[in-house]
Amino acid sequence: MGIRSFLAKPLSAYVVARQEKWAKNPEVSQEKVFQTIIKQAQHTIFGKEHDFAGIRNHTDFVQRVPIRDYEGFKPYIEQILQGKEDVLWRGKPLYFAKTSGTTSGVKYIPISRDSIHNHINGAKNALLNYIYETGNADFVDRKLIFLSGSPVLENKNGILTGRLSGISNHHVPAYLRSNQLPSWETNCIEDWEEKLEKIIDETLHADMSLISGIPPWVQMYFDRITARTGKKIKDVFSNFSVFVYGGVNFEPYKAKLFDSIGKKIDSIELFPASEGFFAYQDKFHPDHNGGMLLLLDTGIFYEFIPTEEYFNEKPTRLTIGEVELNKNYALVLSSNAGLWAYSIGDTIKFVSKNPYRVVVTGRIKHFISAFGEHVIGEEVEKALKYALDQFPETEVLEFTVAPQVTPTEGLPYHEWLISFAKEPKDLTQFAQALDKKMTELNVYYDDLISGAILRPLVITRLQPNAFIEYMKSLGKLGGQNKVPRLSNDRKIADVLYQWKI
Incomplete structure (x- = not known):
């Protein structure tokens, strides 16, 4: 056992113990987040326009702050891009996560100094939950690969801007960076197919233990390795034991992916987005009913709109204590990144209330x-x-x-x-x-x-x-x-x- 895996076990126990405290008090945790972010944003341009100083509870918030998608936030984002401070959140964003929208073209999602921890700790704590539940910590002593976007960031009026996965790459903990593949130079390649070939060059003879990425692109990586070697992935990476994914339902890809690997391996599901890291899988035993633990104390306040009401002029906006099991909701959030009653476009369903666990059921516009x-x-x-x-x-x-x-x-x-x-x-x-x-x-x-x-x-x-x-x-x-x-x-x-x- 290496020093990383040795230290990971007590750390995982500490993280799970803290997690249980807020998970057992969901409404209290969300109310604390709500009051904190409203108070901290009172003196922003958005806060003044929407009378944050007069907000005492969720009812006040609903009366003052309508649901918006990115189009509704565009005027505020433009002000930030022009150099204004204290627009949506205190000061300037630390980053803009650059993503593409179907109607908005390129979208710039703010990430603040306060909210970056949500993105980074979400993925880290998901791995620690896995270690705590399974006892498998050996993978942290071997090579880990994150199939992600380029970490190259551009400067937009003093704000570093790039893909979320690239931004996150700058915050990989130092104790894991020496284990991380691909190299910085390879990760910076923009062309995916060229990048993939370089990734294979660097990883083919490495002791890979964890691979993370969107399933269809991981499948493409596996197919190229098999085409080069004629081998199943388990015969190329004998210690590969953990697959981390998010963004899509794994089920349609599972059979092909496991066939390419040559055996079943453990998987960890995440629910990340440019707007925040919302949930992760926290249980791994065979009788687990599925679902990811909704993160209720990381600077994000959630509202849930029944999907059948989403396009109504004044839809019902529920808080965590008001949701029902097995009902589809559009996910709306307010956060310490400066997003307020922001509709991210995803729909979710609760499969557990003790603690609150969700599955992603689709996109509200798909x-x-x-x-x-x-x-x-x-x-x-x-x-x-x-x-x-x-x-x-x-x-x-x-x-x-x-x-x-x-x-x-x-x-x-x-x-x-x-x-x-x-x-x-x-x-x-x-x-x-x-x-x-x-x-x-x-x-x-x-x-x-x-x-x-x-x-x-x-x-x-x-x-x-x-x-x-x-x-x-x-x-x-x-x-x-x-x-x-x-x-x-x-x-x-x-x-x-x-x-x-």
């Missing part, structure tokens, strides 16, 4: 409702898992779903565009299993099928590299970029047709 069915990401992912369980020989690389409203013949339908690594033995029966589960999960979809408004879903097979090529065409290959699971139009589907089999 759905199919061409006929009023309002199919969401959670439903298509559950349906796919069901079909994969029925046809265990099947491996899916990537997929997306779109409506076909005006087919050349027959009734309209939902089109599933899928890249298979291994196809089901009977594609027709696989599609029937998918459709059966969809009718069970979504009563509106069931009504449309039984009422002969829609015909059963259609699977369109795409080449294995289809989604890689599609993301490359957008300049979004690798890093933290993700393919939308659902679209309510044909924009993505029609482009993907060029890789149709």
Whole structure:
């Protein structure tokens, strides 16, 4: 046992003990965060405009501060970019996390000196929870790889700006930096495919124990290694034991990923975003019912809007003590980064209240409702898992779903565009299993099928590299970029047709 793994065990016990204190007092923890951030932002431009000095409770806050997405914050961000201080939070942001939006173009999300700890400690504490629960600390003595964006930052009027994963790279603890791969020089390469080849050069003969990244890009890394060596990943990295991921549901990728590795390994799920680090997996025993522990004391105050009310003029805004289990909510946050009643676009569902654990169910703007069915990401992912369980020989690389409203013949339908690594033995029966589960999960979809408004879903097979090529065409290959699971139009589907089999 090395010094790192030896010290990690008492540290993990300390972190879990502190965690249990706030997890057992969720409403008190959130109220403390709320009162603290409101008081600290009273004298900002935003705080003065919204009478933060007069806010005593959540009801006051709701009356003064409407829900906004990035577009609503753009005027304030522009002031910060022009050099103004005390706009959304005290002073200037420490960083801007640069991300791309569908309607806003490039988005600049502020990260303050107060909020950076939330981003850094979230990932660290997730690993410590894993060590505490499993006793496996050996991985910290070996090589660790984080498949992330470039750490190169640009200066925008005194504020360092770059991708969140690149910013986080600057805050990797010193005791882990000597174990971290790839090298700084390689991590700075912008072109993903060039970067990937260099990463393989550096890691192929290293004693890798932990790999972290978005599953489809990790799969691409594994595929390239196997193409070079002809070996399964377990025969290349014999001590690889922990996979860390976030941003997407792991289930659609699991079978292919584990097949590439050659064995099942432990995995840790995270819920990070440019706006904050919200939750992480804290339990790892086989009978754990899933879900990630929602972080309630890290400078973020949460509100939850029932998804069916999200587009109402005045939707219900619930606090942590008012939520229900197994109900979809749009996640809204206010934080010590200077975001106020900010809708991040993700939807979540609580699977536990003791403590509060969540699963990510999709994106509020990613759905199919061409006929009023309002199919969401959670439903298509559950349906796919069901079909994969029925046809265990099947491996899916990537997929997306779109409506076909005006087919050349027959009734309209939902089109599933899928890249298979291994196809089901009977594609027709696989599609029937998918459709059966969809009718069970979504009563509106069931009504449309039984009422002969829609015909059963259609699977369109795409080449294995289809989604890689599609993301490359957008300049979004690798890093933290993700393919939308659902679209309510044909924009993505029609482009993907060029890789149709």
